[in-house]
Amino acid sequence: MTPSLIALAFLAALALGGGLGVVISRNVVYAALFLLVSLGAVAGLYLLLLTEFLALVQVLIYGGAVVIVIVFALMLTRLQDFAKTRDHHQWPLGLAAALAVLGLLAATFVVFQPAVHPLQSTGIQELGNELFVRWALPFEIASLVLLVALIGALIISRADRGE
Amino acid sequence: MTLHDLYLLSPEVSLVGLAALVVLLDMVVPRKGVLAGVALAGLVVPLAFSLALWGTVSSEGAQQGIFGTLAVDKFALFFKFLFLAAAALVVMATTDLFDRLGHSLGEYYSLVLVSAVGMMLLAAATELISLYVALELTALPLAALAAFHRDARSTEAGLKFLLLSAISSAVLLYGMAFVFGLTGTTYLSDIAARIGSSVLRPDVPFGAFALLLGVVLMVAGFGFKIATVPFQMWVPDVYEGAPTPITAYLSVASKAAGFAVILRVFYIAFGAEALQVDWGVLFAGLAVASMTVGNLVAVAQNNIKRMLAYSTIAHAGYMLVGLAAVSAGAPGGSTLGPSGLLFYLAGYTLTNLAAFFAVIAITNKTGSEVIDSFAGMGRRSPWLALVLALSLVSLIGIPPTVGFMAKLYIFNAAVRSGLAWLVVVGVVNSVLSAYYYLRVLRVMYLAPPASSEAVPASVPLRTALVVTGAGVLFFGVLPIFLIRLAERAAQAILS
Numbered sequence: 001m002t003p004s005l006i007a008l009a010f011l012a013a014l015a016l017g018g019g020l021g022v023v024i025s026r027n028v029v030y031a032a033l034f035l036l037v038s039l040g041a042v043a044g045l046y047l048l049l050l051t052e053f054l055a056l057v058q059v060l061i062y063g064g065a066v067v068i069v070i071v072f073a074l075m076l077t078r079l080q081d082f083a084k085t086r087d088h089h090q091w092p093l094g095l096a097a098a099l100a101v102l103g104l105l106a107a108t109f110v111v112f113q114p115a116v117h118p119l120q121s122t123g124i125q126e127l128g129n130e131l132f133v134r135w136a137l138p139f140e141i142a143s144l145v146l147l148v149a150l151i152g153a154l155i156i157s158r159a160d161r162g163e
Numbered sequence: 164m165t166l167h168d169l170y171l172l173s174p175e176v177s178l179v180g181l182a183a184l185v186v187l188l189d190m191v192v193p194r195k196g197v198l199a200g201v202a203l204a205g206l207v208v209p210l211a212f213s214l215a216l217w218g219t220v221s222s223e224g225a226q227q228g229i230f231g232t233l234a235v236d237k238f239a240l241f242f243k244f245l246f247l248a249a250a251a252l253v254v255m256a257t258t259d260l261f262d263r264l265g266h267s268l269g270e271y272y273s274l275v276l277v278s279a280v281g282m283m284l285l286a287a288a289t290e291l292i293s294l295y296v297a298l299e300l301t302a303l304p305l306a307a308l309a310a311f312h313r314d315a316r317s318t319e320a321g322l323k324f325l326l327l328s329a330i331s332s333a334v335l336l337y338g339m340a341f342v343f344g345l346t347g348t349t350y351l352s353d354i355a356a357r358i359g360s361s362v363l364r365p366d367v368p369f370g371a372f373a374l375l376l377g378v379v380l381m382v383a384g385f386g387f388k389i390a391t392v393p394f395q396m397w398v399p400d401v402y403e404g405a406p407t408p409i410t411a412y413l414s415v416a417s418k419a420a421g422f423a424v425i426l427r428v429f430y431i432a433f434g435a436e437a438l439q440v441d442w443g444v445l446f447a448g449l450a451v452a453s454m455t456v457g458n459l460v461a462v463a464q465n466n467i468k469r470m471l472a473y474s475t476i477a478h479a480g481y482m483l484v485g486l487a488a489v490s491a492g493a494p495g496g497s498t499l500g501p502s503g504l505l506f507y508l509a510g511y512t513l514t515n516l517a518a519f520f521a522v523i524a525i526t527n528k529t530g531s532e533v534i535d536s537f538a539g540m541g542r543r544s545p546w547l548a549l550v551l552a553l554s555l556v557s558l559i560g561i562p563p564t565v566g567f568m569a570k571l572y573i574f575n576a577a578v579r580s581g582l583a584w585l586v587v588v589g590v591v592n593s594v595l596s597a598y599y600y601l602r603v604l605r606v607m608y609l610a611p612p613a614s615s616e617a618v619p620a621s622v623p624l625r626t627a628l629v630v631t632g633a634g635v636l637f638f639g640v641l642p643i644f645l646i647r648l649a650e651r652a653a654q655a656i657l658s
Binding site for chain 1: 233274310
């Protein structure tokens with residue numbers, strides 16, 4: 001047992017536990033906080049893989065912005081609307097699907113035995129170079145996608161005012 | 164990025180510029196018709212750039228741009244023409260719905276145009292990440308457009324489309340991750356090279372379990388785009404709830420984009436002969452399911468938009484026959500399968516747009532989408548009824564329409580690839596489909612009309628109807644021009 005293996009096990013358990021908490025928790029606010037735990041643990045996993053920048057982004061965007069937006073959304077909507085979230089009859093189906101995917105993935109990895117590569121740290125500078133040079137096209141398209149999302153959200157939210 | 168890269172991207176860049184212009188004009192121009200005119204006239208610019216690129220590609224060969232993430236070849240350009248034409252026709256057909264869509268017409272047109280940009284990039288992308296973001300750029304505007312009417316059905320359509328497209332994207336990304344994990348690259352041609360240099364197991368489909376899983380997940384993700392069974396659940400509700408021009412746009416352009424990306428990914432990344440045979444079988448199975456389910460359920464529909472929704476599912480099945488007829492299965496590596504698919508897509512675009520445009524005019528007047536409300540249209544508006552009749556005949560696949568030629572071509576490809584059984588299924592399905600298409604014809608021509616009032620249609624809508632109707636007839640009699648174009652385009656991804 002190397003220290004990094006112990007850390008991996010701990011973080012993976014934390015991520016999984018957080019994920020389970022999101023699904024099982026009967027209170028939506030708790031679910032949102034469990035999500036924070038899970039996302040934070042994934043940031044830790046990124047650190048273990050020596051991708052500091054991804055870890056940073058994960059904490060900033062997912063752990064920070066996304067969870068805060070969710071909590072805000074919960075604050076601004078009436079919580080009693082969510083009372084029915086616990087009557088989900090589809091959980092056996094969901095469980096079966098989750099187990100099936102797990103089995104499939106496990107089988108694939110056992111049969112396929114992916115090659116192990118030594119870890120390499122990627123600096124932020126290289127990342128920036130790659131992102132804005134080689135990956136310029138997808139980067140630009142992504143910005144266009146955001147613009148479209150903005151316009152779309154505007155139209156849909158403006159719908160109330162019109163009539 | 165060099166100047167040459169910018170030239171290669173010029174159709175997309177100019178189209179984005181046009182979309183921005185239309186949104187901004189909406190703020191200063193009070194008359195709505197001007198926006199449609201600007202959007203329509205502006206489409207000439209990307210068209211001109213595409214034509215110029217076609218000339219460049221003809222003389223200098225296919226071009227790779229922007230660090231190899233984008234290809235400009237005849238295949239990509241064929242689809243650029245298709246998407247530009249579809250966008251132009253949809254822009255024209257929207258003019259009759261100004262009172263219902265007029266609240267944000269500038270945004271409406273710009274979303275239609277940006278979605279076309281996404282489709283054009285999708286047909287040109289040669290690298291998985293670019294391909295994925297192009298897919299999102301295609302789908303996201305369509306979700307907003309589907310919700311454009313301010314009623315419950317339209318909102319449901321938008322939400323369903325958004326959620327299911329997000330889920331299918333996740334599945335697609337998962338599949339891509341497996342392919343990347345196996346090959347270590349996201350470039351399609353490099354994927355093919357890595358697969359070619361690795362040892363494939365003969366007892367496993369696709370030669371490796373990771374590849375099998377990756378390919379199946381990617382097919383599931385793309386299956387949503389082309390609306391094939393079993394990924395078709397969203398189709399009827401979204402088609403019914405969305406504004407009809409958007410339904411038309413979804414049914415032709417979005418589907419064509421899905422097929423474009425499937426063709427490129429599978430023929431380039433998974434184009435090895437052994438793999439082609441494997442995914443040919445996969446697509447043959449999907450084709451049978453899609454044709455049969457689509458046609459059987461369409462029979463039971465009373466709403467014309469729902470009926471046409473199931474009809475597009477069935478037609479996705481016929482198109483998949485073209486994918487199943489892989490070039491490796493045919494003697495001498497024939498290109499009939501892919502070029503048949505391209506020809507079918509072009510013909511289907513004309514046919515289905517004609518059908519939906521006629522539906523726009525009629526439902527706009529009667530206010531009802533029930534098939535029985537089409538009663539006596541043959542007498543009320545003979546020309547409109549004629550275009551609808553022509554398009555339905557083309558959807559069945561009866562001469563002298565382009566639908567017949569397309570089916571003939573694609574079934575011929577399947578027979579050459581040794582898939583005679585699949586053709587039998589396709590022909591049986593075509594006969595079955597005649598039942599529900601002819602039912603509309605019977606109602607239009609034999610049932611007594613509810614009133615004798617003619618159905619009004621604006622000049623742009625009438626023009627769109629004439630263009631599509633004439634196209635259905637023209638390419639049904641003289642398909643050779645379109646077939647040559649499709650063959651040249653298909654050649655680009657096979658060489």
